[in-house]
Amino acid sequence: MMQKSVAVVGAAETTKMGKIPDVSVIGLHADAALNAMADAGLKPTDIDGVACAGISPVELAQYLGITPTYADGTSVGGCSFMLHVRHAAAAINAGLCTTVLITHGESGRSRVGAGGFGRAPSSLMGQFEMPYGVTAPPTMFTIPVLRYMKTYGVTEEDLANVAVIQREWAAKNPRASYRDPITIDDVLNSDMIAWPFRKLMCCLVTDGGGALILTSAERAKDFPQKPVYVLGTGESVETPMVSQMEDFTTSKAFRVSGKKAFDEAGISHADVDHLMIYDAFAHLPLYGLEDLGFCKPGEAKDFINGRNTAIGGKLPLNTNGGGLSYMHSGMYGMYALQESVRQMRGIAPAQVEGAKISVCHGVGGMFAASGTVIFTNEA
Amino acid sequence: MPPRILPEPTPETQHFWDGTRNGELLLQRCKETGEAYFPPRPFAPKTGSRNVEVFKASGRATLYSYVINHRPRPDMGTEPYAIAVVQLEEGPRMMTNIVGCPQTPEALVLDMPLEVVFEKMSDTITLPFFQPAKG
Numbered sequence: 305m306m307q308k309s310v311a312v313v314g315a316a317e318t319t320k321m322g323k324i325p326d327v328s329v330i331g332l333h334a335d336a337a338l339n340a341m342a343d344a345g346l347k348p349t350d351i352d353g354v355a356c357a358g359i360s361p362v363e364l365a366q367y368l369g370i371t372p373t374y375a376d377g378t379s380v381g382g383c384s385f386m387l388h389v390r391h392a393a394a395a396i397n398a399g400l401c402t403t404v405l406i407t408h409g410e411s412g413r414s415r416v417g418a419g420g421f422g423r424a425p426s427s428l429m430g431q432f433e434m435p436y437g438v439t440a441p442p443t444m445f446t447i448p449v450l451r452y453m454k455t456y457g458v459t460e461e462d463l464a465n466v467a468v469i470q471r472e473w474a475a476k477n478p479r480a481s482y483r484d485p486i487t488i489d490d491v492l493n494s495d496m497i498a499w500p501f502r503k504l505m506c507c508l509v510t511d512g513g514g515a516l517i518l519t520s521a522e523r524a525k526d527f528p529q530k531p532v533y534v535l536g537t538g539e540s541v542e543t544p545m546v547s548q549m550e551d552f553t554t555s556k557a558f559r560v561s562g563k564k565a566f567d568e569a570g571i572s573h574a575d576v577d578h579l580m581i582y583d584a585f586a587h588l589p590l591y592g593l594e595d596l597g598f599c600k601p602g603e604a605k606d607f608i609n610g611r612n613t614a615i616g617g618k619l620p621l622n623t624n625g626g627g628l629s630y631m632h633s634g635m636y637g638m639y640a641l642q643e644s645v646r647q648m649r650g651i652a653p654a655q656v657e658g659a660k661i662s663v664c665h666g667v668g669g670m671f672a673a674s675g676t677v678i679f680t681n682e683a
Numbered sequence: 684m685p686p687r688i689l690p691e692p693t694p695e696t697q698h699f700w701d702g703t704r705n706g707e708l709l710l711q712r713c714k715e716t717g718e719a720y721f722p723p724r725p726f727a728p729k730t731g732s733r734n735v736e737v738f739k740a741s742g743r744a745t746l747y748s749y750v751i752n753h754r755p756r757p758d759m760g761t762e763p764y765a766i767a768v769v770q771l772e773e774g775p776r777m778m779t780n781i782v783g784c785p786q787t788p789e790a791l792v793l794d795m796p797l798e799v800v801f802e803k804m805s806d807t808i809t810l811p812f813f814q815p816a817k818g
Contacts, residue, residue: 424691431690432722433778435810436766437759443752443766447778451748454793499751499763499788547768547778548722552748 305568308683310393311524311531314344314517315645318409321512321631322481328417330359330367332409332513337368340405340515345528351517353404355392357384357635364407374401380541381668382582382635385516386675389641390537392518402519409513410633416511429545441584442506443498445670448552449587450500455553456602458590460500462609464491466586467504467628469614474625476615476654481508482629505586507627507636514638516645521683532648535661536569536678538562546670555667557674558595562665565676566597569661573598577659578647579619580640582666583626589613592665593621596676615654623647623654637666641677648681687758689808696723698737703809708740708799710773721775742799744769744813747776751786765791769813783814 316339318324318332327335333356341347353374354361361375374395378387385406392404411418423430438444452458468488474480486504494503524531540560543549550556566573573596581592593604598619607613613621624630624643631639644664646652662679692700699722702709712719713727714734726733749767752759765786768776782800784790796816803809 425689426691426693428696428722431692431696434688435690435804436778436780437752437756437764438766438778439752439754439756442754443750446750447748447766447768449748450750450793496753498753498766501750545722545778547776552768 305390305393305534305537306397307535307569308533308680309521310396310518311521311533312516312645312679313519313524313527313529313531314340314346314515315642316340316343316515317639317642318513321479322510323413324411324511325414325416327411327511329409329411330363330417332411332511333359333364333407334367334409336409336513336515337405337407340517343529344517346403346517351403351405353392353395353401355388355404355406356408357388358408358410370405372401374404380673382584382637383666383668383673383675384635385637385641386537386664386666386677387539389516389518389534389677390539390675393534393537396518396520402523404518405515406518407513407515408635408638410635411511412509412633413511433545433547441670442501444546445585446498446501447546448549448671451552452587452591453500456605458605460492461488462605463500463505463586464488464502465609466583466589467491469608469611470583470622470626470628472615473623473654474629477624477630478653480625480630481510482625501585504628507584507632508629510631510633512631512633514642516641530649530681531683532645533680533683534677535571535680536565536567538564538568538676539674540564541673542671544669544672549671554601555591555595555671555674557671558592558665558667561674561676562596565663565678569678571661571678576619576661576663578623578644578656578662579621580644580662580664581621582636582640583622583628584632584636584667586628588667589621596663596665620656623652623656637675640664640666644677644679648679650681684760685758687804689804695725699723700808703801703811704807706801708742708811709737710740710771710775711735711737719773719775721771721777741772743772743816744797744799746781746791746793746795746797748793749781749791751788762786767791767813769797780812781814782812
């Protein structure tokens, strides 16, 4: 895509987050969409492109009263929204539409109007993974980590420290679900979920949503909010079955998506002021730092233990508290994007002073897919 | 306890499940490159060649990675169990359970040698599991 040709002009989360038993899934999409439209000063009839995951863009368009000339139902898990941003930028540049609304809503905790988790027993996952007792992500996303730990000498304490440092960031965010400080011992003494993963190494399960509105950079100047430009994007997919990842110590989808985004953006790692790495579990930031090229293989644990990603560190990471402490409804990517946009607007609760470039990296499924968006606030 | 979740074979995978019922672990390989692959499909990934064959694997493997699930799925009983990925001697990896040993980190050591065993789950489905190698 062309650098800075498209910008985010509307961004908002749902009015409430956490436990929302009185709103259904599509209601969360709509609440986030209405908040983002208010942020951008737009009405549904001003929108001519829609994108969402979890529900169909057909449902979204009809529910909001939008008649789109562009619809994207890409659904590859929690990073779908990074792909939606990428596709929207291409669509706007190609003249398919002018103003794209991307929504997310999920009743992850209350399960109001939500479908179940499961795979057809005739699918490949149904035949070759489900029979062995996998449940939800805690017993699938976690499977590669023992190999990673053995290869690089990573300890349970190293994993725990990821959660500890992200809780420090969460403490600065009034909307974060968990804000009380925790120690490595607290993490290692929390309930065992799927060894070696303890409860505090796993993401939250909450209700919520978010929405973004994108338009051309040229039009973006006329909107009420400071435009946040899309500088580079990447995407890739690897496998629907975690057991079939090429290498359990690194994600191919991460590497491909990240490199594409950095190449498009034309930046180096030293240019990055702020980083979001989708953290469904505590090992994700370790894989992300290495696969995006911020650290050499095996060195992310030392980078995090050295407080480089903590408050005051040189590479602030997951400044909302992440999926581990801020919120996680199931497809967290939208909340990572929202935090990147807040940081670029300069309005984040834990604002990184003077930040000009934010990298937002998502994962979908269990290392199944990946999407990366690099934002800047400089035109 | 609800009945265990079992696979539903498709035409492309039926030979694999016929094999386990007969006590054989069947893989496929590309006849042009000789590279073995899994899960089953009627062509070789990457080359896209349909010139493939089914062959019987040795059943030997090593423990590649795993978790021990402390929140058992209802059809899996009440005790923690390991969900493992094993590295087959022929190259591919597959998910399985490790049987015939305690489900503990002390008993389950990465890279330990394993061998396949078959357990009949229904008239049509026999699952391949792996146990510590006896040889």
